[in-house]
Amino acid sequence: MHDLYSLLREFADSWALLALFTFFVGAILFAWRPGSRPLHDDAGRVPFRHDDRPLLDDSPEARI
Structure with a gap:
């Protein structure tokens, strides 16, 4: 061993x-x-892709 x-x-x-x-x-x-710069730039923008309008929150807690 x-x-x-x-x-x-x-x-x-x-x-x-x-x-x-x-x-x-x-x-x-x-x-x-x-x-590889275009790939990294695209990956860095993923959180902001749908940032052109506010997020709609339809949960019951949001109406209180």
Whole structure:
């Protein structure tokens, strides 16, 4: 059991760390890739898409 723990610990300290770091750098590069600005701008405007008129609240609590 102790040998398996040591093996997994060495794997986590080396290759798993390298894989997670590579994933992190890849995620950053994916977000900052050329041509992605229109997609990010569109995603940033999602909460305001239907902001041209007030929200109608038909719940009974709103009439009190």
